[in-house]
Amino acid sequence: MQLTKNTQGALLMAASMAGFSCSDALSKAIVASMNAGQIIFIRGLFTALIVYLLARRMGALRSWKVILQPMIALRIACEAIAAATYITALGMMPIANASAIQQAVPLAVTLGAMIFLKEPVGWRRWSAILVGFIGVLIIIRPGPDGFTLAALLVTACMFATAARDLATRCIDKNVPSLMVTVCTAFSISIFGALCIVPLGGWQPVNMTSLLQILLASVLVLIGYQAVILAMRTGEISFVAPFRYLSLIWSSLLGLIVFGEMPDSWAIIGAAIVIASGIYTFYRENKRRAAERVAQEAEPRIPA
Numbered sequence: 001m002q003l004t005k006n007t008q009g010a011l012l013m014a015a016s017m018a019g020f021s022c023s024d025a026l027s028k029a030i031v032a033s034m035n036a037g038q039i040i041f042i043r044g045l046f047t048a049l050i051v052y053l054l055a056r057r058m059g060a061l062r063s064w065k066v067i068l069q070p071m072i073a074l075r076i077a078c079e080a081i082a083a084a085t086y087i088t089a090l091g092m093m094p095i096a097n098a099s100a101i102q103q104a105v106p107l108a109v110t111l112g113a114m115i116f117l118k119e120p121v122g123w124r125r126w127s128a129i130l131v132g133f134i135g136v137l138i139i140i141r142p143g144p145d146g147f148t149l150a151a152l153l154v155t156a157c158m159f160a161t162a163a164r165d166l167a168t169r170c171i172d173k174n175v176p177s178l179m180v181t182v183c184t185a186f187s188i189s190i191f192g193a194l195c196i197v198p199l200g201g202w203q204p205v206n207m208t209s210l211l212q213i214l215l216a217s218v219l220v221l222i223g224y225q226a227v228i229l230a231m232r233t234g235e236i237s238f239v240a241p242f243r244y245l246s247l248i249w250s251s252l253l254g255l256i257v258f259g260e261m262p263d264s265w266a267i268i269g270a271a272i273v274i275a276s277g278i279y280t281f282y283r284e285n286k287r288r289a290a291e292r293v294a295q296e297a298e299p300r301i302p303a
Contacts, residue, residue: 009234013242016226021249023219024086024095025257026212031091034203037195039213040083042205044189046217047224051181060178067183071170076184078164080191085157088199092150094260099250100139100270101154106240106277107132108162110284113236116166125283128276135272141265165240168231177228184224241281244274 003011027039055061066072089098107129114121121129136158140151171180196202205213230239247270254260262270 006234006238009230009239010242012226012230012233013239014245016223016230017243017246018249019219019223021246021253023216024090025253026216027087028090028095030209030212031087033209035199036084036087037192037199038202039087040192041189041196042213043217043220044185044192046214047221048185048189051185051221055178055182058178060176062179066175066179071167072180072183075164075167076187078160078167079184080188082157082160082164083188084195085153089150089153095254096251096260096262097139097266098154099247100266101136102158103244103247103270103273104132104136104158105161105243107280108159109165109236109240110280112162112166125280128280132273132276135269135276138269139266165231168228169236177225180228181224241277
């Protein structure tokens with residue numbers, strides 16, 4: 001049975017979330033012994049070398065000038081911001097809470113698609129977006145002193161990730177996905193290297209940590225490639241909600257590996273965010289179905 005483009009995109013997004021969640025867990029395990037810049041640098045270097053060899057073998061390499069394309073450059077910048085903010089935040093909060101906030105990414109993508117890609121968004125989806133962001137506030141629960149640094153970092157990561165996905169959608173389809181991944185991985189590694197000194201300097205790396213970073217690199221590579229293919233294969237409104245699978249992965253990893261149990265507020269907030277995203281997805285499908293019916297009902301003029 002041949003899978004539809006949307007189904008392919010959904011499966012790719014599910015694989016991407018599994019890869020990123022496991023990589024995040026590995027990063028969280030070592031973030032106490034080295035700063036985020038050092039982790040990003042080493043992980044990015046491993047990822048870049050692996051994906052470069054893979055792209056070379058598959059004939060997917062292109063001129064490095066493709067990095068000058070605005071959408072690819074924007075995607076790289078957003079990826080760098082997302083990586084730095086998220087890894088730093090993982091050292092300050094439970095992985096499930098951080099992942100729960102990230103579940104608002106599809107809502108942010110829908111909002112961004114409306115603003116920048118001129119996709120129509122009715123009042124119902126506007127309401128769903130608003131309710132979803134209220135869910136994020138419930139997860140964060142700002143106190144009398146305002147937002148915590150960890151909450152601000154994850155929120156910044158959320159918007160950077162949404163911008164990355166929108167930029168991915170706009171990349172010239174003639175550029176192979178592996179080439180986009182190569183450019184991203186090398187650029188992220190350089191970014192990490194530049195952040196090492198400002199974030200505390202280089203720390204000794206033992207063999208266990210090195211192997212953990214190597215495995216995280218492979219998982220990030222899977223995530224990179226799968227999310228690029230997902231966003232370029234299926235419709236954004238269909239594919240994006242499958243990010244919610246990462247919450248299941250992160251919660252299980254947090255419980256099994258770190259002994260972290262999400263509190264009731266985080267669970268309630270995550271449920272609101274996910275429900276809002278699913279409703280947004282439902283409304284988008286209903287709108288597209290109505291458009292198809294209207295097009296089929298139009299009388300055809302004989303040639």
